[in-house]
Amino acid sequence: MPFSTIATPEAKPVANYKMATRMEGGRLLYISGQVAWDATGNIVGKGDVRAQARQVFENLRGVLRAAGGDLTNLMKITTYITKLEDFPAVAQARSEVFQGELPASTLIVVKALFHPDFLIEVEGVAAV
């Protein structure tokens, strides 16, 4: 991988993600916040955060693939949700997608996303 993982016993993550990643080579890829759109722009899983999360990560994977990489190239993701109660379902969907450790990660509850039907948005930075 064109990045390395930073860990320290003095500051540990609160869940299964990397504390920090350092780019060591390759191209820097910024990925737009992905929402639960299918290829034609229909919202997948209206009212169902688990279904939305699956679609979001599928979309994220699609952008990475188009850039010549995959989920393992991600250095950092930011997950935005609209309700803290949705977090367990999102965390579970995320663990199904990422085998092993997540990238460096941030979780934020926002007031809303850019369409009222969107319950989750995930953006990423990758080294490809």
Added chain:
Amino acid sequence: MDRRDILAERPVESGRGFMPGVSVNPSSVLFTAGLTGRGPDGKLVPGGMAPQARRTFERLQAILARADARFDNVVKQLTYVTDIDAYNASGRAERNKFFGARPASTGLVVRRLADPAMLIEVELVVDLGGSGAGKPLLDKYNVENHGGDFYQGVIVNGGRLLYLAGQVSNNPDGSVAGVNDWRRQAEKVYENIGHVLRAAGATPASAVKETTWVLNIDSWRQGGAPVRREFYKGDFPASTLVEIPGLARPEFLVEIEVIAAIA
């Protein structure tokens, strides 16, 4: 310029103002602070969303110009608004007057920005191309005398970028430090940031961009901002401060993410 627009072949994305992904050779990259619709006197321009948005992008344009860049060089745009209807009605049109090329983009509706009347804040990541060779690793600058504890633009020439996970007030055993205590949480968060930076061979001065997510901006200013000033000792990153309704655990009052760079 060595920019590649990454399209994942989805018709939904064509004709919109953003690109699903943008990749660059990170030889020279500019990170801006979150900019807002403040006028030259520091006060928000009157008139609501459209004038605030126009002013925001004019100010960003000046930051780009100082780095010999244009909006077409923007790799990533992050837009925070407090009123999505106002943004859709008039803010987006102002934004589109400035952009030709489509950056990767994220849009969020947040609870509050620095000033309660602030409707929009925008931050950018910009590809400057060139090699960055022979230049200092970090070039931190302002284009206005804003008097705040941040730089409006930070250019990274050549080094290795470091992305930290959002740091929260947790102890190594997983317990939360400083429940209901803004100052203690700020101290713990910066302690954790310091540990991670050190583990990566960096220091507080290596910080390029910082985003501070808080549950209450007024409480943060009182309890957290002094801790932050002590941490950076004047050598601030470009930064953004946003009020949101929640973080991963109900006890967390603040989460801070940092991008840094080392040689």
